[in-house]
Amino acid sequence: SIRTDKHFYSGLMMCKSVFTCPICGPVIRARKAEELRAVLEAHSASGGGWGFFTFTAPHTRADDPKVLLRKMKLAEAGFWRSRAVKRIMNKVGFIESIKVWEHTYGHAFGFHSHSHQLVAMDSGIDLAELQLLLFPHWENYCLKRGLNRPSKERGLHIQAGSNAAKYVAKIDSVDEAGLAKELTRGDHKLAGQGHFQPFDLLALVA
DSSP: OTTTTOOOOOSOOOOOOTTTOTTHHHHHHHHHHHHHHHHHHHHHHTTEEEEEEEEOOOOOTTSOHHHHHHHHHHHHHHHHHOHHHHHHHHHTTOOEEEEEEEEEEETTTEEEEEEEEEEEEESSOOHHHHHHHHHHHHHHHHHHTTOOOOOTTTSEEEEEOTTHHHHHTTTTOTTOOSHHHHHTOTTTOOOOTTEEOHHHHHHHHO
16 A cells, blocks of 8 residues: 555465465464363363473485374384383373474485474373383383484473463464464574574565
8 A cells, every 4th residue: 555555465265274374373372272271171181281282303304204204103102101100100190292393404414304292181190210211212212113212301302381371362472482382383493503493494484
C-alpha cells in the first residue's frame, strides 16, 4: 500500500507444512503450543510431574543424514519397546510422551538429528538416577542399529520439566529459552554457536 507504506498478501492456500513452510509452520506450531500448554497444566494440576528427555548419538560430516535419522528412529523405537525400559518407566509412573525431532547443521560434524520428548510421569522422581538407569539401554540400542556409541553426558539427557507450562506461555518471546521452543517453535529457536537451524541455512543462502 502506497498510502500506508505496508505490505499485504492474500489468496494464499494453506499448505499445512509444519517443517518447511515459513508461512504455515509458525501458525501451526503456535496452535500446537496452546494444546501442549493445556496438557501440561492439566497433568501438573493433578499432581503429576514431567521429564524432558533428549536422545542423540555421535556422528561425523561423512554420515548420510537420511541414514542417520533412520538408525536413530530404529534405536529409539527399540529402546521404548524394551521390556527393561518399560519396567523402569512403569516404576516412575510413566503415562505418555510428547515427541519432536529436531535437525541442525554444523560445519564440523554435519547434520545432527536428535529427538526431544516431554514425558508425563509421577512427581518427585530423581531424574539423575533415572538417567543413569536408562542410559545403558539407549547405548545398547544405538549400537544395535549401527550408530556410534553415545556418551553418558549427551547420549541421553533428562532435565526437569516441572516449569514447562510457564515456558509454553512465553513462546512468542524470541529471547526466552525453554521447553516450548524445543517442542513447538523451531522457527524461533537459534542453534548453538557454529550450528544452524533449517531457517538459519536459508538465511545464509539468501
